[in-house]
Amino acid sequence: MQTYIDCYPCFLRQAIEAAQMVSTTPTQKQDIIHHTLELLKHIPEGATPSEIGAQVHQIIREVLGVDDPYQGVKRDATTKALALLPELRMILDNAEDTLSTALRLSIAGNIMDFGPNPDYDLWEVVMRVLHQPPAIDATDALRQQLAEADYVLFIGDNAGETVFDRLLIETLAKPVTYVVRGGPVINDATMADALEVGFDQLAEIIDTGTRIPGIVLSQCSPDFQVQFKNAPLILAKGMGNYETLSQEYGPIIFLLQVKCPVIARDIGAPMGSTVIKAPGEHSESKTR
Amino acid sequence: MQTYIDCYPCFLRQAIEAAQMVSTTPTQKQDIIHHTLELLKHIPEGATPSEIGAQVHQIIREVLGVDDPYQGVKRDATTKALALLPELRMILDNAEDTLSTALRLSIAGNIMDFGPNPDYDLWEVVMRVLHQPPAIDATDALRQQLAEADYVLFIGDNAGETVFDRLLIETLAKPVTYVVRGGPVINDATMADALEVGFDQLAEIIDTGTRIPGIVLSQCSPDFQVQFKNAPLILAKGMGNYETLSQEYGPIIFLLQVKCPVIARDIGAPMGSTVIKAPGEHSESKTR
Numbered sequence: 001m002q003t004y005i006d007c008y009p010c011f012l013r014q015a016i017e018a019a020q021m022v023s024t025t026p027t028q029k030q031d032i033i034h035h036t037l038e039l040l041k042h043i044p045e046g047a048t049p050s051e052i053g054a055q056v057h058q059i060i061r062e063v064l065g066v067d068d069p070y071q072g073v074k075r076d077a078t079t080k081a082l083a084l085l086p087e088l089r090m091i092l093d094n095a096e097d098t099l100s101t102a103l104r105l106s107i108a109g110n111i112m113d114f115g116p117n118p119d120y121d122l123w124e125v126v127m128r129v130l131h132q133p134p135a136i137d138a139t140d141a142l143r144q145q146l147a148e149a150d151y152v153l154f155i156g157d158n159a160g161e162t163v164f165d166r167l168l169i170e171t172l173a174k175p176v177t178y179v180v181r182g183g184p185v186i187n188d189a190t191m192a193d194a195l196e197v198g199f200d201q202l203a204e205i206i207d208t209g210t211r212i213p214g215i216v217l218s219q220c221s222p223d224f225q226v227q228f229k230n231a232p233l234i235l236a237k238g239m240g241n242y243e244t245l246s247q248e249y250g251p252i253i254f255l256l257q258v259k260c261p262v263i264a265r266d267i268g269a270p271m272g273s274t275v276i277k278a279p280g281e282h283s284e285s286k287t288r
Numbered sequence: 289m290q291t292y293i294d295c296y297p298c299f300l301r302q303a304i305e306a307a308q309m310v311s312t313t314p315t316q317k318q319d320i321i322h323h324t325l326e327l328l329k330h331i332p333e334g335a336t337p338s339e340i341g342a343q344v345h346q347i348i349r350e351v352l353g354v355d356d357p358y359q360g361v362k363r364d365a366t367t368k369a370l371a372l373l374p375e376l377r378m379i380l381d382n383a384e385d386t387l388s389t390a391l392r393l394s395i396a397g398n399i400m401d402f403g404p405n406p407d408y409d410l411w412e413v414v415m416r417v418l419h420q421p422p423a424i425d426a427t428d429a430l431r432q433q434l435a436e437a438d439y440v441l442f443i444g445d446n447a448g449e450t451v452f453d454r455l456l457i458e459t460l461a462k463p464v465t466y467v468v469r470g471g472p473v474i475n476d477a478t479m480a481d482a483l484e485v486g487f488d489q490l491a492e493i494i495d496t497g498t499r500i501p502g503i504v505l506s507q508c509s510p511d512f513q514v515q516f517k518n519a520p521l522i523l524a525k526g527m528g529n530y531e532t533l534s535q536e537y538g539p540i541i542f543l544l545q546v547k548c549p550v551i552a553r554d555i556g557a558p559m560g561s562t563v564i565k566a567p568g569e570h571s572e573s574k575t576r
Contacts, residue, residue, distance in 0.1 A: 005308075005321060009301035016293050033293065037325045 001243045003049050004262050008040050011049075011056050018060050018186075021114075022069040035059045049262075050214030050240045057185050058211070068184035070114065070159075074193055077112045077160025080122055082197070085163060087123075091130070092167055099146075100139055102171035103255060104130050107274045109164025110157060110238050110257045114187045129257070135273035142253045142276065145233045149251075151175040153231035154203065155215060157238030158186075159193040165237065169202055176203040177227065182220075183211040188240070214244030239263050242277075253278050289531045291337050292550050296328050299337075299344050306348050306474075309402075310357035323347040337550075338502030338528045345473050346499070356472035358402065362481055365400045365448025368410055370485070373451060375411075379418070380455055387434075388427055390459035391543060392417050395562045397452025398445060398526050398545045402475045417545070423557035426566040430541045433521045437539075439463040441519035442491070443503060445526030446474075447481040453525065457490055464491040465515065470508075471499040476528070502532030527551050530565075541566050 015036040019029045039055055061067060088105055095101035108129035111120050146152070154176050156165055169176045178199055181188045194205050209221025215236070217225055228234070234252040236245055242254045242263065254277040258264045264271045303324040307317045327343055349355060356362075376393055383389035396417035399408050434440070442464050444453055457464045466487055469476045482493050497509025503524070505513055516522070522540040524533055530542045530551065542565040546552045552559045 005304050005317065008304065008321065009297040012300055013297040016296065019293075029293065033296065034329055037329050041322055041325050 001048055001246050001263075001266050003043060003047050003052055006262050007049050007052070008043075010260065010262075011040060011052055012036055014053070014186075015056050015060065017114075018057070018069065021073065022060075022064060022066065024064060028063050031063045032060055035063065048214060048216065048243045050212050050244045051216060053214075053240070054185055054210075054212040057213075061184075068190075070184065070187045073114060074159035074187050074189075077158065077187065078163065078193070078197055081109065081112065081160040081163035084122065084126070088126070088164070088167055091126075092171070098171055099143060101130070102168040103139060103142070103276060104134075104274070106161075106164050106168040106237070107134075107255050107257060107276070109161040110255070111259075112158045112160040112187070113238065113259065114158075129274055132274060134276050135258070135269035136267070136275045136277045138253055138276045138278040141278045142233075142235075145251055145253070146172065146174065149174060149233035151177065151232065153177050153179065153227060153234045155179040155234065155236040155241050156189050156194070157241060159189045160187075161237065162189050162194060162197055162199060166197070166199070166202060168235075177231075178203040178205050179215075179224070179227075180205060180207050181211060181213065182207045182209045185211040185213050188213045212240075212244070214240035216244050217248065242267065246279075249279065289336055289534050289551075289554050291331060291335050291340055294550050295337050295340070296331075298548065298550075299328060299340055300324055302341070302474075303344050303348065305402075306345070306357065309361065310348075310352060310354065312352060316351050319351045320348055323351065336502060336504065336531045338500050338532045339504060341502075341528070342473055342498075342500040345501075356478075358472065358475045361402060362447035362475050362477075365446065365475065366451065366481070366485055369397065369400065369448040369451035372410065372414070376414070376452070376455055379414075380459070386459055387431060389418070390456040391427060391430070391564060392422075392562070394449075394452045394456040394525070395422075395543050395545060395564070397449040398543070399547075400446045400448040400475070401526065401547065402446075417562055420562060422564050423546070423561035424555070424563045424565045426541055426564045429566045430521075430523075430564065433539055433541070434460065434462065437462060437520035439465065439520065441465050441467065441515060441522045443467040443522065443524040443529050444477050444482070445529060447477045448475075449525065450477050450482060450485055450487060454485070454487070454490060456523075465519075466491040466493050467503075467512070467515075468493060468495050469499060469501065470495045470497045473499040473501050476501045500528075500532070502528035504532050505536065530555065534567075537567065 015032050019032040036056055036059055092101055108126045111125045152172055152174050156162055156178055180190050180194050184190050191207055199205055208224050210219045236252055236254050238256050242256055256275050258269050258271055258273045261271055269275050303320050307320040324344055324347055380389055396414045399413045440460055440462050444450055444466055468478050468482050472478050479495055487493055496512050498507045524540055524542050526544050530544055544563050546557050546559055546561045549559055557563050
């Protein structure tokens with residue numbers, strides 16, 4: 001998905017929110033804003049929002065001189081999610097359709113995102129997503145592909161969300177390779193974040209080799225590229241992975257919450273909806 | 289009220305929405321965005337959001353080579369408001385407290401604003417504002433000042449909103465001097481817009497002498513400055529007038545809908561609330 005001009009104010013807002021969230025001096029704030037404004041003047045054609053986001057967050061890191069300004073935010077998110085784990089397990093244990101419920105819980109966890117909308121009540125979101133039919137629903141296709149796949153490449157998104165993904169991974173009952181970012185960027189999960197919640201007990205963990213909050217294949221490590229090309233089934237969480245992979249061919253299923261109007265328009269599902277999307281599958285409301 | 293850094297993304301969003309609303313070439317869109325980004329890099333300390341907004345809209349006019357790009361939008365707003373006039377009159381005729389109802393209707397009309405949030409259902413807003421107690425309510429002070437004033441200086445805001453203001457002016461039952469902007473800026477009402485709906489039958493109309501969507505006294509015409517200083521009661525509609533006059537002393541009452549989080553914080557009333565505010569009067573939730 002390309003960067004639309006509607007994304008520009010959102011990049012600026014994210015830069016400002018980041019500057020305010022991680023404690024900075026007024027000069028640092030001004031520097032972050034100035035550099036972001038300069039960046040927005042020179043966005044290359046065809047760049048995805050995730051790539052521009054990566055550059056915004058590189059500016060923030062460079063101005064602050066801090067490699068992982070969201071470390072505290074990520075820890076808080078993980079703690080918050082872990083606190084719900086017993087209730088989430090109970091929901092899953094009592095579910096009629098375990099896979100469908102595990103998918104919804106994993107998508108509920110996708111709210112833990114400090115890009116588009118940092119304010120939410122986690123439990124309220126879990127309840128909403130559990131009872132809300134996905135606007136695009138490729139669960140049947142996923143079920144079929146899962147039955148035939150001997151393993152799953154699971155591309156994660158945010159720290160904290162990993163806790164919700166754990167339940168889905170357990171439910172899949174297949175070997176899973178879990179993909180994290182190649183380094184800290186926004187609140188996306190890294191190797192350290194995944195290890196902190198014991199993901200190595202659950203799945204093989206690999207990283208993309210880049211600090212982009214999405215998957216720009218040409219910039220990923222050769223190792224990751226091979227893993228991606230060979231995977232019999234890929235689950236990709238969140239908007240960043242959708243933005244960067246929506247034009248790729250392959251056995252991908254996107255699992256996400258629609259949290260921004262630009263994605264809503266692109267994917268053909270309303271704001272606030274949830275999506276389980278295989279390539280080529282659209283909601284009925286999509287105008288093409 | 290000063291410009292907060294939270295306002296920056298909103299300026300950029302307004303520039304982009306304006307560029308998309310008035311039909312432009314891709315080059316013009318890019319030019320508008322580039323010049324706005326450059327402007328945001330050099331915001332002078334202490335400037336109000338209305339002054340920056342004025343500069344954003346000057347960029348838009350200059351790039352488009354059009355003096356009043358919102359002319360069509362303003363005509364549509366006026367037509368939409370005029371269509372409701374019979375129902376609004378009926379509401380007012382049946383009101384127990386005519387002044388209070390006329391104030392609320394006038395505030396309902398303040399939704400007709402293409403700055404912060406251009407999407408709304410006008411009738412829905414009228415119903416909501418009629419039944420929603422103002423978060424800050426200086427109606428009693430206004431009533432008292434009105435009884436003692438021999439005329440009212442009424443500072444208008446947007447085209448279309450003027451139709452709602454007409455009902456309030458009729459209810460005030462005092463001579464009114466109605467203030468419009470010195471030239472087209474966003475969808476704010478100008479002399480031409482006011483004349484188009486026959487305001488000259490109702491009130492003396494004067495303009496500020498500037499194209500700022502608010503009242504920066506030092507930049508207004510000497511005539512307007514005298515009018516402002518001598519007025520026994522001033523009603524000021526909308527956020528732009530609040531932003532620029534909130535630090536002025538005088539017999540001012542602000543009438544507005546809170547449509548942006550920065551104003552909400554500054555005025556001490558929640559988003560979506562309505563406000564009838566005299567200087568020094570705050571909601572109980574205001575933390576100072």
